[in-house]
Amino acid sequence: MQIVSIKRLRRRELRSKLVRSGVLFFTLLTLLPLVYILLYIVKQGIGAINWSFFVQLPKPVGESGGGIANALAGSFIIVGVATLLAVPIGIASALYLSEHSNGQLAGAIRFCVEVLVGIPSIVVGIVAYDWLVKPMGYFSALSGSVALAIMMLPIMIRSAEETLKRFPTSLREASLALGVPYYKTIIKVLLPCSLSGVLSGIILSVARIVGETAPLLFTAFGNPYLTTNILRPMQSLPLLIYNYAISPYDSWHQLAWGAALVLLIWILLLNILTRIIIRRWSVRY
Amino acid sequence: MERPILEVKDFHAWFGTHEVVRNVNLSLHRNRVIAVMGPSGCGKTTFLRCINRMHELTPGARTEGQILLEGEDIYRMSPIMLRLRVGMVFQRPNPFPHMTIYENVLAGYLLNNIKLNRNDKEAIVESSLRKAALWEEVKDNLKKKGTFLSGGQQQRLCIARAIAMKPDILLLDEPTSALDPISTAGIEELLQELKKNYTLILVTHNMQQAARVSDDTAFFYMGELVEFAPTRQLFTAPQDQRTQNYITGRFS
Ligand SMILES: Nc1ncnc2c1ncn2[C@@H]1O[C@H](COP(=O)(O)OP(=O)(O)OP(=O)(O)O)[C@@H](O)[C@H]1O
Ligand SMILES: [Mg+2]
Numbered sequence: 001m002q003i004v005s006i007k008r009l010r011r012r013e014l015r016s017k018l019v020r021s022g023v024l025f026f027t028l029l030t031l032l033p034l035v036y037i038l039l040y041i042v043k044q045g046i047g048a049i050n051w052s053f054f055v056q057l058p059k060p061v062g063e064s065g066g067g068i069a070n071a072l073a074g075s076f077i078i079v080g081v082a083t084l085l086a087v088p089i090g091i092a093s094a095l096y097l098s099e100h101s102n103g104q105l106a107g108a109i110r111f112c113v114e115v116l117v118g119i120p121s122i123v124v125g126i127v128a129y130d131w132l133v134k135p136m137g138y139f140s141a142l143s144g145s146v147a148l149a150i151m152m153l154p155i156m157i158r159s160a161e162e163t164l165k166r167f168p169t170s171l172r173e174a175s176l177a178l179g180v181p182y183y184k185t186i187i188k189v190l191l192p193c194s195l196s197g198v199l200s201g202i203i204l205s206v207a208r209i210v211g212e213t214a215p216l217l218f219t220a221f222g223n224p225y226l227t228t229n230i231l232r233p234m235q236s237l238p239l240l241i242y243n244y245a246i247s248p249y250d251s252w253h254q255l256a257w258g259a260a261l262v263l264l265i266w267i268l269l270l271n272i273l274t275r276i277i278i279r280r281w282s283v284r285y
Numbered sequence: 286m287e288r289p290i291l292e293v294k295d296f297h298a299w300f301g302t303h304e305v306v307r308n309v310n311l312s313l314h315r316n317r318v319i320a321v322m323g324p325s326g327c328g329k330t331t332f333l334r335c336i337n338r339m340h341e342l343t344p345g346a347r348t349e350g351q352i353l354l355e356g357e358d359i360y361r362m363s364p365i366m367l368r369l370r371v372g373m374v375f376q377r378p379n380p381f382p383h384m385t386i387y388e389n390v391l392a393g394y395l396l397n398n399i400k401l402n403r404n405d406k407e408a409i410v411e412s413s414l415r416k417a418a419l420w421e422e423v424k425d426n427l428k429k430k431g432t433f434l435s436g437g438q439q440q441r442l443c444i445a446r447a448i449a450m451k452p453d454i455l456l457l458d459e460p461t462s463a464l465d466p467i468s469t470a471g472i473e474e475l476l477q478e479l480k481k482n483y484t485l486i487l488v489t490h491n492m493q494q495a496a497r498v499s500d501d502t503a504f505f506y507m508g509e510l511v512e513f514a515p516t517r518q519l520f521t522a523p524q525d526q527r528t529q530n531y532i533t534g535r536f537s
Contacts, residue, residue: 179368
């Protein structure tokens, strides 16, 4: 017996082909600006990149050459400290959310996280200014790290919570039934099994804030010299790009493009790292 | 007569207001296999999970009455200590996916930070895997992840993990229901072997399985323990109408 006529089958096939090519078209369309931006930054920035670009400090106006060593080191330090601040808070909150997903406090935290995502980064910068810069009396890398950490939290919490929630009850029970206390089950079974997801969430949240400029404007502030003191103003890649890009000097524009390319590669590497971690370490239940 | 290893006295269990186990009284003796049978939803799993106090982990769950393990009230022990003495094997094999086969067998020690020297570890791994009839199949792959094994092998790994802790009692909740007939036969054989050293409480829906492996059978119906007798007697001459209906297949 024929349930669907040949004619209708043909029509269905045609329609599904149409939908498929439509989807493909729009996907390519969204890729277009992305590819354009990537190529443009590479084209503009590649000329600036050489050894001294990485190891020298910027030269005063008029002198040619110079590098972004201060900004590179500064970005590493500011982002590193931000990560150190955000990870314990983020993972602890994600654990709380996934363990008490229906509780009232969990609901409140989740709401805060949602709101936090939407707060403009400049506002986060102002908050860090109010909390740290004002009472301390000067701009500091630390205040910049705090601002970035606040921006990292919602991304990290959300992705870690997703991963932790996927942990099957059967494994939790397997551990508890062996006489393993709850907290050890969390530390030695839940977290290791969720490691790849949690780590990639952390890395993605880093990738998300590496290029943030606004939160650093009134916090890390920028510094033409190389410094490692996190209680003092510090240069960073996005600040350098911002300052040099709005300057009238061609040689500074060149440095800014080079710095943009470095930032781009940094973010790209973080994304690749995430993929490797997911592929290598992910645990199938 | 020796003291029963497990005595259940006037025992009830609830999920919220739903009474799932009703007034169960039971004495179990050492080195026997006890089958727990009954229609779906009659409280077999719940009863089993009361014996190692996993039941109370469900929000809103509570119990009343006593369960004595060698005369000691389990609800006065620390649940941790109790679960070291009463092992459990679940319906679906659940080896730890982040651990190797070797580590999975030792999981109870590793996760509890119980220190063992290398020789002890290897001895425990080998003897547990041998008892679980898995040694020959995995002895060259102990460093592989446990989740690479087949379903039946995974379940035997879970049994090895449970018996590595040398429990007094082993609870098995339909351990073969997710397995193919060959793996099932393997596990049944294994249960016969394990009987020599352990007391087994086995939930099963399969009457042939109960007949093949168990010494005694407890028949539950709507949370009540209807009948508890030597398996052969219960199957050939059930005392209660409900038991008879069940074994003749009048309800499932
Ligand atoms: N987590 C839970 N919360 C609330 N009620 C539950 C829960 N687990 C089981 N129940 C209820 O308790 C009753 C007994 O369930 P239980 O799982 O003990 O039955 P069972 O005899 O093991 O059934 P099956 O043979 O299908 O495995 C059922 O009515 C079930 O709906
Ligand atoms: Mg059940």
